[in-house]
Amino acid sequence: MVRNIVVLGGNSHPQMTENVCNFLGIPACDRILSKFSGGESRCEIKDSVRGKDVYIIQSGSGHVNDNLIDLCIMISACKIGSAKRVTAVVPLFPYSRQPDWPYNKAGAPLSRSSESSSKKDYTFESVPPTPRPGGPRSAGLSNGVNGLTEKLSKNSENGHREVNGDSLPKRSDTLSSVGSNGVYPDLTKRSFTTHDYENQTNINGFRPKPGYKQWVAQAGTLVADLLTCAGADHIITMDLHDPQYQGFFDIPVDNLYGKFLLQNYIQTHIPDYKEAVIVSPDAGGAKRATAIADSLNMDFALIHKERRPIKFTDHRNASMMLVGDIANRVCILVDDLADTANTITRAAKLLKREGATRVYALITHGVFSGDSIARVNASAIDKVVVTNSVPQEEHRRLCPKLEVLDISPVFAEAIRRVHHGESISVLFQLA
Numbered sequence: 417m418v419r420n421i422v423v424l425g426g427n428s429h430p431q432m433t434e435n436v437c438n439f440l441g442i443p444a445c446d447r448i449l450s451k452f453s454g455g456e457s458r459c460e461i462k463d464s465v466r467g468k469d470v471y472i473i474q475s476g477s478g479h480v481n482d483n484l485i486d487l488c489i490m491i492s493a494c495k496i497g498s499a500k501r502v503t504a505v506v507p508l509f510p511y512s513r514q515p516d517w518p519y520n521k522a523g524a525p526l527s528r529s530s531e532s533s534s535k536k537d538y539t540f541e542s543v544p545p546t547p548r549p550g551g552p553r554s555a556g557l558s559n560g561v562n563g564l565t566e567k568l569s570k571n572s573e574n575g576h577r578e579v580n581g582d583s584l585p586k587r588s589d590t591l592s593s594v595g596s597n598g599v600y601p602d603l604t605k606r607s608f609t610t611h612d613y614e615n616q617t618n619i620n621g622f623r624p625k626p627g628y629k630q631w632v633a634q635a636g637t638l639v640a641d642l643l644t645c646a647g648a649d650h651i652i653t654m655d656l657h658d659p660q661y662q663g664f665f666d667i668p669v670d671n672l673y674g675k676f677l678l679q680n681y682i683q684t685h686i687p688d689y690k691e692a693v694i695v696s697p698d699a700g701g702a703k704r705a706t707a708i709a710d711s712l713n714m715d716f717a718l719i720h721k722e723r724r725p726i727k728f729t730d731h732r733n734a735s736m737m738l739v740g741d742i743a744n745r746v747c748i749l750v751d752d753l754a755d756t757a758n759t760i761t762r763a764a765k766l767l768k769r770e771g772a773t774r775v776y777a778l779i780t781h782g783v784f785s786g787d788s789i790a791r792v793n794a795s796a797i798d799k800v801v802v803t804n805s806v807p808q809e810e811h812r813r814l815c816p817k818l819e820v821l822d823i824s825p826v827f828a829e830a831i832r833r834v835h836h837g838e839s840i841s842v843l844f845q846l847a
């Protein structure tokens with residue numbers, strides 16, 4: 417039994433809270449975590465947390481946004497209750513796929529525009545124009561904001577209004593500008609958002625250039641700030657989609673690896689695993705997959721997944737290309753996340769077409785949203801192995817191909833070590 421430690425569970429993963437408490441030999445903290453009739457969260461910590469080392473377990477699954485707010489409120493409640501230290505234990509970290517620079521992946525601003533400045537106009541000091549009227553002016557591009565406002569003014573109500581950059585709506589003033597008929601209202605009079613560029617149909621005759629980036633919220637940064645502001649002193653998570661996301665926090669973040677559990681599964685459950693090929697279903701996961709291939713001295717292949725979305729959320733519009741020889745071999749797809757399961761099911765189809773005899777998919781976070789379980793059931797994948805970083809009971813009931821690895825012991829041990837001030841680097845070497 418570990419003393420002076422409190423484990424408080426959110427509503428996202430009760431089974432994980434129970435397992436961790438069992439490993440540590442302590443009861444879960446008594447609390448009320450419910451909703452008022454208006455939908456707001458209600459949190460009361462019933463046990464004393466004064467001077468205690470508190471670990472709050474909440475995963476980024478289910479009602480992700482509700483669970484995130486609940487986590488912030490629980491952290492805050494513990495701080496107000498004079499907890500000595502509060503650690504958020506978040507097996508699947510919400511919004512960790514969205515820490516990017518606030519543009520989408522469609523190319524550099526104006527980079528593919530036929531009408532953009534010729535290369536000779538670019539200098540090292542050039543600043544890309546912000547894609548909105550009234551925004552900061554381009555320092556080095558002649559066709560920046562000024563060019564845009566000119567176009568907008570030409571297209572506004574027969575040019576009746578003069579466009580003055582200062583009088584145009586600011587981004588912060590705007591919410592939505594697309595009418596129900598899909599036609600954009602007068603940009604010089606009404607609100608305007610950069611999402612207007614996403615639809616790219618017609619803004620009063622103005623058609624934004626292809627490659628012109630859209631403004632995407634820095635949700636990952638915001639979430640990191642929210643947790644820190646709420647009072648979190650430390651974060652423990654697993655397999656962040658972008659490990660660099662740790663740098664968004666100014667508190668310690670321990671990013672545990674699911675790799676060792678997956679590796680162990682390969683060694684103990686896949687016959688003649690040395691003859692199999694580890695496959696990364698996209699370039700983004702290559703480092704993760706090669707780490708396993710290198711550790712187990714296995715061959716490696718890569719699927720290059722190129723997403724050329726028509727819309728930002730269009731996942732289906734992607735082409736895939738295999739690099740490596742997998743004919744007549746068992747293939748083991750390794751990835752951090754299966755959400756819609758499009759990536760792994762399409763990869764499995766490609767692998768089978770190229771001659772794979774059997775396809776495993778080993779995934780850390782099995783989110784399986786929407787109809788993804790049905791997609792996996794109907795796919796060429798023979799077995800899917802996920803951890804229980806998010807609840808898997810329902811998925812397992814619906815998917816006979818699914819096998820679940822329990823990561824509660826890893827988190828329990830991490831909590832014990834952090835509490836006692838011991839190194840947790842040993843957890844990065846477990847096999």
Ligand SMILES: O=P(O)(O)OC[C@H]1O[C@H](OP(=O)(O)OP(=O)(O)O)[C@H](O)[C@@H]1O
Pocket residue numbers: 513657697698699700701731751752753754755756757758759760
């Ligand atoms: O089940 P799905 O809905 O297909 O999503 C899963 C994929 O999405 C993530 O990568 P992402 O496409 O964000 O690209 P990246 O690895 O290049 O960041 C993740 O690493 C998976 O490969």
